[in-house]
Amino acid sequence: MNVTRHTFHSQLFSILGAISRSHFVSFDLELSGIPGKQFKSRPTGQSEDGKQTLQQRYEETKAAAERYHVLQLGLTCVEEDRDRGVYVTRPYNFHVNPVPDKKLNIERDFSYQSGAVEFLLGHGFRMEAPFLEGVPYFSRAEEAASKAAEVAKWDRNSFADIFIRDGDTESLTFIQRVRQEVTAWRNRCEPEPSYLNITPINHATPGYNGRGLNGYQKRLVHQLVRAEFPGVVSLSKQDFIQLVSFDQKREDAQLQRKVAWFENNLARQVGIRWLAEAMCPDVNKVLPKERVPPFASGNLAALAASTYPPMDMTDEEQEAHILRFAELCKTLKEKRTVLVGHNLFLDLIYFYTFFFGPLPERVEGFQKTIAQLFPLVFDTKYLADKINDNSPLYKSSLQEIDQELSKLPVPIIETPLEHSRYLSDSPFHEAGFDSFTTAKVLIRLSARIEGTAKGVESPLSEEEIYYPASEDGSLPSDLNDLLTRQSISDEDALDRRKQIAKVFQKRAEIETPAETQAALDRQAALFRDLGLDDQESQSEIQTNNRPPTSNNPYALLQDLSLNGNAEPRSAHGIAASIPVVHTMMPAGSSPFWIHYGNKLRVNGTAEEVCVIKMDRFEDSPSELF
Numbered sequence: 001m002n003v004t005r006h007t008f009h010s011q012l013f014s015i016l017g018a019i020s021r022s023h024f025v026s027f028d029l030e031l032s033g034i035p036g037k038q039f040k041s042r043p044t045g046q047s048e049d050g051k052q053t054l055q056q057r058y059e060e061t062k063a064a065a066e067r068y069h070v071l072q073l074g075l076t077c078v079e080e081d082r083d084r085g086v087y088v089t090r091p092y093n094f095h096v097n098p099v100p101d102k103k104l105n106i107e108r109d110f111s112y113q114s115g116a117v118e119f120l121l122g123h124g125f126r127m128e129a130p131f132l133e134g135v136p137y138f139s140r141a142e143e144a145a146s147k148a149a150e151v152a153k154w155d156r157n158s159f160a161d162i163f164i165r166d167g168d169t170e171s172l173t174f175i176q177r178v179r180q181e182v183t184a185w186r187n188r189c190e191p192e193p194s195y196l197n198i199t200p201i202n203h204a205t206p207g208y209n210g211r212g213l214n215g216y217q218k219r220l221v222h223q224l225v226r227a228e229f230p231g232v233v234s235l236s237k238q239d240f241i242q243l244v245s246f247d248q249k250r251e252d253a254q255l256q257r258k259v260a261w262f263e264n265n266l267a268r269q270v271g272i273r274w275l276a277e278a279m280c281p282d283v284n285k286v287l288p289k290e291r292v293p294p295f296a297s298g299n300l301a302a303l304a305a306s307t308y309p310p311m312d313m314t315d316e317e318q319e320a321h322i323l324r325f326a327e328l329c330k331t332l333k334e335k336r337t338v339l340v341g342h343n344l345f346l347d348l349i350y351f352y353t354f355f356f357g358p359l360p361e362r363v364e365g366f367q368k369t370i371a372q373l374f375p376l377v378f379d380t381k382y383l384a385d386k387i388n389d390n391s392p393l394y395k396s397s398l399q400e401i402d403q404e405l406s407k408l409p410v411p412i413i414e415t416p417l418e419h420s421r422y423l424s425d426s427p428f429h430e431a432g433f434d435s436f437t438t439a440k441v442l443i444r445l446s447a448r449i450e451g452t453a454k455g456v457e458s459p460l461s462e463e464e465i466y467y468p469a470s471e472d473g474s475l476p477s478d479l480n481d482l483l484t485r486q487s488i489s490d491e492d493a494l495d496r497r498k499q500i501a502k503v504f505q506k507r508a509e510i511e512t513p514a515e516t517q518a519a520l521d522r523q524a525a526l527f528r529d530l531g532l533d534d535q536e537s538q539s540e541i542q543t544n545n546r547p548p549t550s551n552n553p554y555a556l557l558q559d560l561s562l563n564g565n566a567e568p569r570s571a572h573g574i575a576a577s578i579p580v581v582h583t584m585m586p587a588g589s590s591p592f593w594i595h596y597g598n599k600l601r602v603n604g605t606a607e608e609v610c611v612i613k614m615d616r617f618e619d620s621p622s623e624l625f
Helices: 008-020 054-067 114-122 129-133 140-154 169-186 215-228 248-270 273-279 300-306 315-334 344-355 363-373 380-390 398-405 431-453 462-466 479-484 490-509 514-529 538-543 553-561 570-576 592-596
Strands: 024-031 070-081 086-095 195-198 232-236 241-245 339-341 377-379 412-414 599-601 609-611
Touching: 008 070, 008 086, 008 273, 008 315, 024 344, 024 431, 054 344, 054 363, 070 431, 086 129, 086 431, 140 248, 169 195, 169 215, 215 232, 215 241, 273 344, 339 344, 339 431, 344 363, 344 377, 344 599, 363 609, 377 380, 377 599, 380 398, 380 431, 380 592, 380 599, 398 431, 412 431, 431 592
Parallel strands: 024 339, 086 412, 339 377
Antiparallel strands: 024 070, 070 086, 195 241, 232 241, 599 609
8 A cells, every 4th residue: 555645644543553453564665875885884893704793784884874865664564363364464655755844943964875776766666756745754853853943943032143243234224223113112102003013114115126024134123122122022924023012821822822833743744753653662761861852752642632633523523533542552552563674684774763863873782772662573584594594495585585485375365455556566676565575475484484393394285275185196286376376367367266166166076085074164164254155045146147056165166256356365265264284473482483583684794693682572472472
């Protein structure tokens, strides 16, 4: 699902809900630049073979993250349904706008690396998209700086005075004229008018060109009033300055309006960082105090109350929405998000810098910080490399790993319709797609490793899911090809569904072994849950122009295949109802997570791996799942 600056606010609640229900969240970044030669550290401390140390690689990556920008963020929230044997994936793709709201007091410098731009363009990246469609963001550091600058603006005494030279007759004349006008206005006996407008000297003459006070003149007026007329307040307008008598109630109300305006705009500028806040409930305990501003940060409930209820809601609906949001925030605060990535060392450094601010100088500080934010992080690149140490099954390229693992029929992975774009399109190096691919890789590869560790391989084809191969080899061998082949047209899709149904119909005609009867019963129950009960009335079947239905679940597939709206992966739905061993990811109690988790591959360094301590979850990560 593509999320833009125009749809982000309306989608925020559902995205946060997906994070709160997630078994894990995978992410990916597309960047305007990566570490290059200009960031090479000093050679001191290198290993004997000339490789960088982990500290040196950290320093150069940290420097790059502070210079370059995140152009695109991909998140995939994965839910686990062990009852059905299914993983539900919801991928999101966000362009990120590097240009902040100019009213929020922050100027941002960012760079583009020619090699990175060439790479992105070569993969179809639209370089204008972050600026036109990108969701805004503020890091915690930027938010704190914006707030400090705004508070300073509210304090009239915080502005430095302009020094006027003796020879600057124009400025001195202007000041004298304003002083006289203000004095005369203050000395009037009549209460009207209750204000005084300071305008250009010649504004009433026929030759006046219509230009108002410039910025320099406005500052002179504010400075004069602040210094010589304590009972007067100066208000800046577009072309002039308006003076009014000081009124404490009015000033308090004005300040409240300013604070509300600022908080509202700041919350919107925080933008995509709300997702990082949701995944890091302990961030306030980790960051320095100066990066914990008292406004919107970390307070999603306040955000819901002030900004995000849909405009078309009634008052009662908005109250209910705010209560749901508050409950969601409570869930997120108690959740420990498992974060997954491919080549995670680099992405985590950019992630933290992008959302929260500068990292510690030492890699040990980075390791500690990440462990406090995410008790479990998982690098699929490390996992693939470790497997290859023993048996070179998979290359470390994300695309190549996915292509190999996609041949496995289990675990079952489902994607809701509104997130289904990547089922028919494969835009590699789009952040949303890469995060989706990373999620699939972890699901399938972890399940396969767990099965191997227990001495039972994961099934290699669909027929192995439903029933063991017969001794005479009479079972169909082409089912996996039918299920994994992409349809090239509607006609091809229909033909494919019919072929799949025939495969199962053929199996239904074979005498069913007694040990598989329970599985068949579960399959039939699943079809009844889907509204395809084999007790369906004959009249209803005929109304739909279907042949009579037999009493076995495989024959029901024939009916399903004639429905043009059905998908071939309905067969996966049947498989999901059968508790086949090693078709799910490792449970939280599995040693898999301790053995492979919190280890980031850092190729080209002497250490090769950056270890993130699991802290209090080290002995049993099951609490995270």
